[in-house]
Amino acid sequence: MAKRKATAPAKPPLTDMALNLIALRFRALAEPMRLRLLNLLMQGERTVGQLVTESGSGQANVSKHLAVLREAGMVGMRKEGLSTWCFIADPMVNELCEMMCQRLREEMESKAKALS
Amino acid sequence: MAKRKATAPAKPPLTDMALNLIALRFRALAEPMRLRLLNLLMQGERTVGQLVTESGSGQANVSKHLAVLREAGMVGMRKEGLSTWCFIADPMVNELCEMMCQRLREEMESKAKALS
DNA sequence: AAACTACATTCTTATATAGCGATTCAAAAG
């Protein structure tokens, strides 16, 4: 029997459920405020209150966004006294954002060059 | 208990504009139907009509989703006679989806193991 | 015990968009 090449690009079509799960994850990254929270957490752990202050958004809003990120497995939380400390729980988040930023930089520079 | 890694990447906070641009890109990937279209295109070029047939969605809907993917720079199109051929214009799309799928597999297997 | 603190939750409003049908547009054929 032929063994499947590891580099074989022939990918099977994804099921509806898989598509929904993947879309759910990407949706967690599809809001500027959530990206801002992740961006702040990339500098280190923060309490919810600190994120409220530094994000400039309201407390209820930050709490809800953090819930979305937590359900997506991207942010973790641990309670310590009255405060809740948040941290990035999935290093993939950094990679994804890094890739996207890099790609955007390339495109913008390309467009800028086209205008010069 | 691991000591905090010295690999702290110390990234500067992103601007509002950057966050909006990044969110816009992720939003393009945040819908199951668009992921399905991308998944079909991963197998090779398709006309819009073929995508309508294979996706099982309506023509207007597919057309609008393709417009979103095109504006996000993820899908390219070339007209040939009456037909419009679509293709993946940014290999990053494959990487992003691959990463996400891999991550989901890991989590699901982990959870499955936790239940056994 | 009461009062306070840090978050979470609920409720509401405003906005965005997925999906559908109908229409329009553009290229090709008759």
Added chain:
DNA sequence: CTTTTGAATCGCTATATAAGAATGTAGTTT
């Protein structure tokens, strides 16, 4: 020209959700 075909666009409805205000809640202090 007219018709046909492939795709884009418009109008519409239903649904999702971001954001703020008010309230609830659990842990802390006094």
